[in-house]
Amino acid sequence: MVLVDRAGHSLGTAPKKSVHCQETPLHLAFSSYVFDSEGSVLLTRRADHKLTWPGVWTNSCCGHPLPGEALHEAVTRRLSYELGLKVSRIDLVLPTFAYRAVMANGIAEHELCPVYRVMVDAPARPNAEEVGAVRWMPWKEFADGVENGLLAVSPWCREQVPLLMELGADPLAWVPASTADLPPAARP
Template identity: 50%
Template sequence: MSLSTLQHDSVILVDDAGRQIGTAQKNTVHTLDTPLHLAFSCYVFNSHGQVLITRRSLAKTTWPGVWTNSFCGHPLPGEDPDDAVRRRAQLELGLDLDQLKVVAPQFRYRATDASGIVENELCPVYRATTTAEPRVNPDEVMEFAWTDTSALHRAARDAPWAFSPWMVLQLRELGAHDA
């Protein structure tokens, strides 16, 4: 399916039950009073069972320079959710994904960045595998690391301020078996 330029700049607005209620331009939705919208997070694992974490580019509007899960994004209006995850993996990390599955379909969070900008997302969490090494897009990611899940859980527990708030919450919810 061909997606229009307008769709590429849009996010899907949802109600508290997760039903689509409209769309909004992405560059106008993230404000001091961000409406609830659809997003996704993904944790990518390699053949050694290590999880990929990334450090957000300093050019990012929210949480610049903070370590986070492998990648995040927003599905476009009319886009299949799995296709959205695969699209974003290519855009941010140059990765093809294998064994993509949703592990927390109803994850939702609201967090406020130091700048005052709010994230307010219904954000299904995915797990995927890959056999490739990332080729990062510097507009999105400034560095990456493969780590053991137990080390990631300890770090997020001991220094939550060093990580994105959504990742800290997701790790608490998922436990060691999924992320």
């Protein structure tokens, strides 16, 4: 995993097993929200054996780039592996999102986590090693449910949804951000 400072500069790498703990260092990651042509979003329930937030509903796919891998390539790679999806379009929408969240057992996530909108035109084929279940939901219904506390989702998703809503009511019309706005360690 790519470790970063608060300004987004690379500090080197560390094995994934050594990073997710009670003193999780800030590292580079990504989140993605997969949409169909109707503007419905693909939600996933994390596999029950995941180290962080097992069995929790969240956005479509999250992950970490390999050292030297462009974030959009990492998104494409993980969507293929976790959900069997082929990307038809990928857009950066929140280039500087970052968060820290701690589970009840003390294990923390601490990520500099740019967010992507992804378009697909085929059904998901979840990999049971990563995903426990999937569900498509109209974006407005999902966003309103998260905002009103009616849908329980991962802490990063709960923080991202209000920021995504600021981009506009129609997720298919969100204006992509520039890759120049990505943190230095994530720039192509």
